Amino acid sequence: MNNVILSAQQVSKTFHHGWLSTSRSAKRVEALAGVSLDITRGEHLGILGQSGSGKTTLARVLLNLETPTSGLVMFEGKPLSKESNNDFRRTVQAVFQDPASSFNPRMRVADIIREPLRALEIDGDHDSRIDELLVQVDLRPQLRDRYAHQLSGGQRQRVALARALAPRPQLLIADEPFSALDVLTRDEIVLLLKRLASENNLTLVVISHDLSVVAQLCDHVAVMKDGVIVENGTVREVFSNPRDPFTVELLQAVQYLLND
Amino acid sequence: MKRNRTLTVGVILIAFSLISTLVGWIWTPYDPLDMNPDVSFARPSFSHILGTDVFGRDVLSNIMIGARSTLIVALVSVFIGIALGAAIGISAALSPAKVRQLTIFGIDIILALPSVLFAIVLAAVYGASTFTATIAIGIALSAAIAQVTRRETTQVLRSDYVAAAKVSGSGTGQIIRLHVLPNILPSLLVQASGAVAIAILAESTLSYLGLGTTPPTPSWGRMLAESQKYLLVDPIVALWPGLVIVLTVLGFNLIGDGLRLSLDPTMKRDAK
Amino acid sequence: MSLLEVNNLTVSFGDHHVVRNVSFAVQPGEQLGIIGESGSGKSLSMLAIMGLLPEGATVSGSVLFDGQELLQRTDAEMSKFRGKHIGMVFQDPLASLNPLMTIGKQVAQPLINHKIASRKDARLRATELCSLVGLPEPQRMVESYPHQLSGGQRQRVGLAIALACSPSLLIADEPTTALDVTVQQEVLQAIRGLAAAQGTSLIFVSHDLPVVASMVNRVLVLHDGTVVENTSKDQLLRAPQHPHTQRIVASAKQSSALLRQATQSSAQ
Numbered sequence: 001m002n003n004v005i006l007s008a009q010q011v012s013k014t015f016h017h018g019w020l021s022t023s024r025s026a027k028r029v030e031a032l033a034g035v036s037l038d039i040t041r042g043e044h045l046g047i048l049g050q051s052g053s054g055k056t057t058l059a060r061v062l063l064n065l066e067t068p069t070s071g072l073v074m075f076e077g078k079p080l081s082k083e084s085n086n087d088f089r090r091t092v093q094a095v096f097q098d099p100a101s102s103f104n105p106r107m108r109v110a111d112i113i114r115e116p117l118r119a120l121e122i123d124g125d126h127d128s129r130i131d132e133l134l135v136q137v138d139l140r141p142q143l144r145d146r147y148a149h150q151l152s153g154g155q156r157q158r159v160a161l162a163r164a165l166a167p168r169p170q171l172l173i174a175d176e177p178f179s180a181l182d183v184l185t186r187d188e189i190v191l192l193l194k195r196l197a198s199e200n201n202l203t204l205v206v207i208s209h210d211l212s213v214v215a216q217l218c219d220h221v222a223v224m225k226d227g228v229i230v231e232n233g234t235v236r237e238v239f240s241n242p243r244d245p246f247t248v249e250l251l252q253a254v255q256y257l258l259n260d
Numbered sequence: 261m262k263r264n265r266t267l268t269v270g271v272i273l274i275a276f277s278l279i280s281t282l283v284g285w286i287w288t289p290y291d292p293l294d295m296n297p298d299v300s301f302a303r304p305s306f307s308h309i310l311g312t313d314v315f316g317r318d319v320l321s322n323i324m325i326g327a328r329s330t331l332i333v334a335l336v337s338v339f340i341g342i343a344l345g346a347a348i349g350i351s352a353a354l355s356p357a358k359v360r361q362l363t364i365f366g367i368d369i370i371l372a373l374p375s376v377l378f379a380i381v382l383a384a385v386y387g388a389s390t391f392t393a394t395i396a397i398g399i400a401l402s403a404a405i406a407q408v409t410r411r412e413t414t415q416v417l418r419s420d421y422v423a424a425a426k427v428s429g430s431g432t433g434q435i436i437r438l439h440v441l442p443n444i445l446p447s448l449l450v451q452a453s454g455a456v457a458i459a460i461l462a463e464s465t466l467s468y469l470g471l472g473t474t475p476p477t478p479s480w481g482r483m484l485a486e487s488q489k490y491l492l493v494d495p496i497v498a499l500w501p502g503l504v505i506v507l508t509v510l511g512f513n514l515i516g517d518g519l520r521l522s523l524d525p526t527m528k529r530d531a532k
Numbered sequence: 533m534s535l536l537e538v539n540n541l542t543v544s545f546g547d548h549h550v551v552r553n554v555s556f557a558v559q560p561g562e563q564l565g566i567i568g569e570s571g572s573g574k575s576l577s578m579l580a581i582m583g584l585l586p587e588g589a590t591v592s593g594s595v596l597f598d599g600q601e602l603l604q605r606t607d608a609e610m611s612k613f614r615g616k617h618i619g620m621v622f623q624d625p626l627a628s629l630n631p632l633m634t635i636g637k638q639v640a641q642p643l644i645n646h647k648i649a650s651r652k653d654a655r656l657r658a659t660e661l662c663s664l665v666g667l668p669e670p671q672r673m674v675e676s677y678p679h680q681l682s683g684g685q686r687q688r689v690g691l692a693i694a695l696a697c698s699p700s701l702l703i704a705d706e707p708t709t710a711l712d713v714t715v716q717q718e719v720l721q722a723i724r725g726l727a728a729a730q731g732t733s734l735i736f737v738s739h740d741l742p743v744v745a746s747m748v749n750r751v752l753v754l755h756d757g758t759v760v761e762n763t764s765k766d767q768l769l770r771a772p773q774h775p776h777t778q779r780i781v782a783s784a785k786q787s788s789a790l791l792r793q794a795t796q797s798s799a800q
Contacts, residue, residue, distance in 0.1 A: 115434075
């Protein structure tokens with residue numbers, strides 16, 4: 001069994017905007033400029049960055065939702081190709097930022113969780129698995145018939161977690177899963193995520209702009225700015241002894257939090 | 261609830277056309293083609309409920325039979341427009357950039373051409389008829405529908421929940437079935453109801469030009485167009501076809517609205 | 533006399549009461565913080581004070597500004613208050629600025645609208661205000677357009693517009709929530725600085741307790757549309773009374789503690 005589940009190797013991603021995407025006048029945005037990152041089995045990795053740092057693009061590349069302009073993503077030692085790969089999808093799952101938009105507004109909770117079970121051809125009775133998952137994320141199974149907009153932000157994120165856990169993944173990538181939540185709800189979901197990670201033996205990648213969330217959930221952290229990783233190490237190392245000036249700036253910006 | 265009212269009123273409005281079509285298949289007060297020059301422009305009376313036209317033909321009978329061609333043309337051409345337009349729009353949204361841009365260009369060209377042109381071409385090859393008019397209008401409608409469908413499909417494909425669907429392992433086919441179609445359906449319904457109005461009006465133009473329902477087969481559009489000549493002599497003759505066209509178009513619009521509202525889950529009462 | 537006195541403010545949409553019997557007062561020169569999660573009614577309360585509630589909202593109660601009742605005034609009457617006596621800064625810096633007007637014109641606008649300065653003088657004052665809020669190169673800034681500025685800069689422009697006519701009250705509704713953490717401090721400094729210089733009273737609304745705590749000396753806690761606590765900042769942090777407040781304070785303290793722990797050098 002590979003120790004490194006997923007790895008980005010010198011990944012760059014450039015986006016083109018403009019009428020004819022291939023024309024020279026089209027605007028180019030270099031979202032990622034040579035990112036290399038290993039995700040080791042069992043670790044809880046935080047990716048810390050502000051808007052425009054490329055963290056969401058990195059998440060999408062790692063999830064094979066975007067192909068790198070250059071560089072590779074290796075999954076269990078083999079490079080990922082553009083075609084869909086059920087093995088990959090069963091192993092690597094995700095939770096996204098905005099619980100309001102992560103669900104098809106016309107689908108009920110049960111069907112939302114059923115989608116991966118069907119698409120990835122998971123064995124067993126789907127209905128009982130759905131109920132099992134709802135209980136795991138502390139939701140009453142009666143909510144299975146509700147629509148997403150009938151749930152609170154916290155409840156929606158729990159559904160998102162249930163959906164992600166359906167295929168029993170080994171790696172969970174969470175892209176800013178708490179930013180749209182209230183402080184108290186955020187605390188609940190952080191605890192939930194911690195518990196789920198330990199109960200299910202999950203490797204976690206948590207992308208966030210919030211240092212306290214990273215401090216709470218992660219043992220390792222990679223700091224991103226302008227499409228590159230500027231610092232990488234254990235949370236303790238990076239937060240107590242930052243080497244990159246940007247990391248220093250980030251820590252200084254939250255000083256007011258420490259003086260509470 | 262409010263949404264049922266919209267739907268109900270819509271159905272009531274098109275009820276007349278529906279009933280006339282059904283009843284008209286079996287019976288009409290008079291043979292619509294029966295000319296009686298001595299009773300031309302007769303006022304509405306017990307014998308001729310809606311009066312008669314310039315040739316003495318019973319207006320009510322003509323309207324009842326005319327309902328048939330109007331409804332057929334409207335419904336079938338809109339069906340063609342939606343089926344063709346949605347298919348083109350969705351495939352365009354899924355295609356790689358260059359193919360997509362070519363398709364958009366093609367759609368724009370068709371949009372620029374009036375349906376009359378298609379009707380002329382088809383009439384030249386197959387001879388004018390209700391059928392050629394239907395196909396021509398259907399093609400013309402499909403362009404606008406393809407344009408809107410492409411945009412909406414692209415929006416759905418870019419959404420967070422489609423990204424989540426891909427991460428869940430769903431392939432393109434499943435994404436179209438589970439996510440794209442249900443979410444563009446309301447827009448298609450609204451477009452369909454608008455398209456019915458356009459289709460009915462287009463049919464009247466084509467019939468008038470001799471490119472659609474050929475005389476003497478009754479057609480609301482042609483009745484309306486022909487009655488223009490006699491507005492000074494007997495304006496009431498224009499009133500009846502005009503009125504039924506307006507009511508039917510309005511009815512279809514309300515049905516489209518009502519269906520869209522009833523399909524919207526966010527309108528359902530919240531229960532936490 | 534209080535500068536602002538809100539009594540039994542209730543805002544409803546049909547049967548749904550979003551703000552229920554909210555009462556509080558702001559003294560001249562005071563800084564009040566209003567804390568609440570989304571849905572607590574904090575933003576709607578501020579919009580009610582400004583007369584900017586959306587269609588379908590019904591308001592009752594009383595809002596006295598300098599002794600004058602503001603509720604039930606017409607839009608035309610309220611527009612004389614807005615900008616001149618009460619300024620407001622919103623959460624989304626991009627949405628609150630006109631993309632087609634230069635910064636200078638937008639900052640000068642309130643001065644011209646309220647007939648405080650001539651067009652020429654207003655433009656000069658605009659440049660001054662840009663410099664007061666800490667924007668770099670004010671002369672160039674005044675000719676720029678919103679899309680050329682960063683989020684933090686836009687928010688400072690919003691602040692300049694709000695304070696252009698030296699109003700006696702500034703309402704800031706989540707002004708730094710949409711900004712990166714490294715930029716938040718600059719904007720908060722700008723608010724503190726300008727408010728102090730002009731002697732403006734401040735109402736600072738946010739869901740973020742530590743941010744609010746750094747800006748005010750008194751705090752109001754809103755939960756589910758009602759006021760659950762109204763004390764000094766120190767009292768709130770030391771001994772919160774209401775269970776909801778206790779949870780929020782505990783959560784903020786825990787986050788601080790964790791962060792402090794992580795940033796402590798292993799040598800210590």
